[in-house]
Amino acid sequence: MTKNKYLFPFIMITSLFFMWGFVHNLDPILIPHLKKSFSLSTLQASLVDSAVFIAYFLMALPAGFIMKKYGYKTGIIIGLLLFAIGSFLFIPAANTQLYFFFLIALFIIACGLTILETAANPYASLLGPAETSTFRLNFAQSFNGLAATLAPIIGAKIILTKGYSDTELSAMTESAKQVALASEASSVKMPYLILGSIILVIAIIFAFLKLPEIKETEQKEGEKTGIFHALAHRHLSWAVAAQFFYVGAQVCVFSFFILYATKAAGIDEQQAAKYAGYGMGMAFMIGRFFGTFLMKFISAGKLLSIYALINVILCIVAITSSGTIALYAVIGIAFFMSIMFPTIFSLGIKDLGKDTKFGSSLIIMSIVGGAILPPVMGYISDMTHNIQMGYAVPLICFVVVFLFGIKGHKVIEIKSYE
Template identity: 80%
Template sequence: MSKNKFLLPFIMITSLFFLWGFVHNLDPILIPHLKKSFSLSTLQASLVDSSVFIAYFVMALPAGLLMKKYGYKTGIIIGLLLFALGSFLFIPAANTQQYFFFLIALFIIACGLTILETAANPYASLLGPPETATFRLNFAQTFNGLAATLAPTIGARIILIEGNSEEALAAMSAPARQIALASEASSVKTPYLVLGCIILIIAVIFVFLKLPEIQETAEQPGEKTGIVHALKHKHLSWAVAAQFFYVGAQVCVFSFFILYATKAAGISQQKAADYAGYGAGLAFLIGRIVGTSLMKFIKAELLLVIYALINVLLCIVAITATGYTALFAVIGIAFFMSIMFPTIFSLGIKDLGKDTKFGSSLIIMSIVGGAVIPPVMAYVSDEWQDIQMGYIVPLICFVVVFFFGLKGHKVVKI
C-alpha cells in the first residue's frame, strides 16, 4: 500500500490522541471544581480519577475482543460514540446536582477512551513500516502533549469560575448556598456540550473514512491465541507492569500538580494552573517533540532508560528542594516522562503477531495504575503531612520503567 493511502488515516488517528489528551487533562481542573461545588472531602473528590481509570481496567479486554472480531474502525467509532455520550451526560448531571451522575458521565467517557486507545495506539504503530513504529507512535502522542498544554489553562478559565469563597458560602442560608453552588457546578455544561458535538462530527467522519485494516499473522488451525497466550511473551508482561507504574506516576504528577505547586512554591491555585499548562503541559509537549526527534539517532529503549533515570533524580529533587527549584523539578519530570507511554506501548506489542490486539488490550488495561498509584501517593503524603514526600511513589514507578527499558523490553520467542 502506498504512503499516500496511509496519510489521511494517520492524520485522523492522530486527532484522537489530541482529543483524549484534552479531556484527560481537564480532570485536574474538575477535581477542585467539583470539590467546592459539592462540598466534598479530598478523598471524595479523588473519585474523579478513580472513575476514569477504573474504566480502563473494566473495558480494555472487551475492547480487544471487539476489535478482534470487527476490526479497528468499528472500535474507533464505538469509542467515539461513548465519548460523546459521556460528554453530553454532564448536562443532566449539572442539572440534577448529583455528584454520582458526574462520576457516571466520567466513567462512560473513559469507557470510550479505553476503546479508542486500545485501537489507536496499535493502529498508529502498525500503520507503516515496522522499523519506524515507535517513532510514528511517539509523533502521534505529541498531540496528546499539545492537549496537556492547552487543557489546564483553557479549563481553568472556563470551569474554575470566580465564585463565592468558602467563608461566604458558609454565611449563606441553605437555599441561597444551594443556588450559588448550582451556578458554579453548571459551568461545566457548555464546555462538555461543545466537546460532545465535536466528537460526534469526528465519529461521522470515521464512518465514511476508508481505513486500511492492518493484516496480522493469520491463525493456523489448532494454533493457540488469547489473553493467556499473549502474556507468555515476556516483553509484553514487562510492558504491562511498566505501563501500570508509568501511568500511575503520570497521574500523580499531573493530578497533584496544583496541590504540590501551592505548597512547595507558595503560589495561588490560578497561577499553579497556569504552571500546570504552560509549565508541565508544555514541557510534556516539547519532551514528546524532542524525544521523537532523538529516536532517529538513539534506540527507543535506550532513550527510555536515560529518561527514566533522569526522572528518578528529579523526584529526589522534588522531595528535598523548596520553592521554585522544587516546582521546576516537577516540570522537568513532565518533560522526561513524555515519551514513556508510547515507547512502552510500542516495545510491548513488538512482534506479537496474532496476539497484537490482546496485547494492546492488556497494556491499555494496565492504565488502571492511574486509579491505584495516586491514592498510595496521597497516603504517603498524609502520613508525612507533606505532599513533597509523596514523590517517593513516582520515584519507585520510574525505577520500574528503567528496568523495562534496560532488559524487560527484549523479545524472547515462544
C-alpha cells in the same frame, strides 16, 4: 514516515490522540473544582481518576474482542460514541448536583477512550514500516502533548472562573454556601457540551471514512492465541507492569499538580492552572517531539531508561524543595515522562504477530494503575498533611519504568504451545 495510502488515515488517527489527550487533561482542573464544590478530601477528589481508569481495566479486554471481530474502524466509532455520550452526561450531573453522577459520566467517557486507545495505538504503530513503528507512535502521541498544553489553559478560563475562596465560603450562611457551590459546579456544562458535540461530528466523519484494515500475522490452523498466550511473551508482561506504574505516575503528577502548586509554591489556583498549561503541558508536548527526534540516534529502550532515572531524581527534588524550584522539578518530570507511554506500548507489542490485538488490550488494561495509585498518593497526602510526601508514589513508579527500559523490553522468542 508512512506510505501515501496510509497518510490520510494516519492524520485522522492522530487527531484522536489530541481529543482524548484534551479530555484527560481537563481532569486536573476538575479535581480541585469538584473538591471545592462538594467539600471533598484529597482522597475523595482522587476518585475522579479512579472512575476514569477503572474503565480502562474493565473495558480493555472487551475492546480487544471488538477489534478482533469487527476491526479497528468499528472500534473507533464505538469509542467515539461513548466518549460523546459521557460528555453530554455532564449536563444532568451538574443539574442534579451529585458527585456520584459526575463519576458515572467520567466512567462512560473513559469506556470510550479505552476502546479508542486500544484501537488507535496499535493502528498508528502498524500504519507503515515496522522499523519506524516506535517513531510513528511517538509522533502521533506528540499531539496528545499538545492537548496537555491547551486543556488546562482553556479549562481554567471556563471552569475555574468566578470561584469562591475558602474564606468567602466560610463567611456565608449554609444556604448561601450551597447556592455558591452549585453555581461553581454548573460551570462544567458548557465545555463538556461543546466537547461532546465535536466528538459526535468526528464519529460521523469516521463512519463515512475508508480506513485500511491492517492485518497482523495470520493465525495458522491449530496455532493457539489468546490472552495467556500473549502474556507468555516476556517483554509484553514487563510492558503491562511498566505501563501500570507509568500511568499511575502520570496521573498522580498531572492530576494533583494544581493542589501541589498551591501548597508547595503558595500560588492560587488560576496561577497554578497557567503553570499546568504553559509549564507542564508545554514541557510534555516539547518532550514528546524532542524525544521522538532523539530516537533517531538513541534506542527506544535506552532513552526510556535514561528519562526514568532522571525522573526518580526529580521526584526527590519535588518532595524536599519548595517554591519555584518545586514547580520546575515537577514540570521537568512532565518533560521526561512524555515519551514513556507510547514507548512502553510500542516496545510491548513488538513482534507479537497474531497476539498484537490481545497484547494491545492487556497494555491498555494496565492503565488501571491510574485508578489505583492516585488514591494511594491522596491517602499519603492526607495522612501526612503534606502533598509533597505523596511524590514517593511516582518515584517508585519511575524505578519500575527504568527496569523495563534496561532489560524488560528485550524480546525473547517463546515456543508454540501444543
